[in-house]
Amino acid sequence: MKKLYRLFLLIVLFVTCFTPPAAVASQEKAFSHPFLASNQTNNISEQAAVTIAKQRINGRVLAVSRKNNAYRIKILSDKGTVHIISVNSNDGSVSPAH
Numbered sequence: 565m566k567k568l569y570r571l572f573l574l575i576v577l578f579v580t581c582f583t584p585p586a587a588v589a590s591q592e593k594a595f596s597h598p599f600l601a602s603n604q605t606n607n608i609s610e611q612a613a614v615t616i617a618k619q620r621i622n623g624r625v626l627a628v629s630r631k632n633n634a635y636r637i638k639i640l641s642d643k644g645t646v647h648i649i650s651v652n653s654n655d656g657s658v659s660p661a662h
Contacts, residue, residue, distance in 0.1 A: 610635060613651040620658055621647045 608616075613635035614625055623641040630636070635651045650659050 607653050608651075608656050612656070613637060613653065616651050616656055616658060617649040620649060623647070 610628055610630070614628060614637060617635075617637040617639060618625070621639045621641055623639045626638040626640050626646070628635060628637050630653065633653050635653055637649045637651060639647045639649065641647055651657070652659075
């Protein structure tokens with residue numbers, strides 16, 4: 565029994581010591597945002613950007629455009645006001661557009 569325990573500890577030690585940190589970091593980056601597709605590591609889709617914007621403002625989407633690294637989404641809220649949301653196409657972060 566002690567031999568199995570020692571063998572197990574040796575295997576765990578071996579795996580943790582020889583796993584490259586870059587491999588662990590790349591796995592964490594791949595799951596950084598729920599809307600990033602597995603084959604697109606740097607861009608979210610237009611539909612994902614709309615979904616993110618609608619989580620902020622409940623209403624009807626009037627227009628979607630993309631300039632450089634951001635989607636510009638115009639939403640008519642349920643209260644009748646128009647909001648423009650800017651969603652970063654790289655990471656999905658949201659900022660109000662001017």
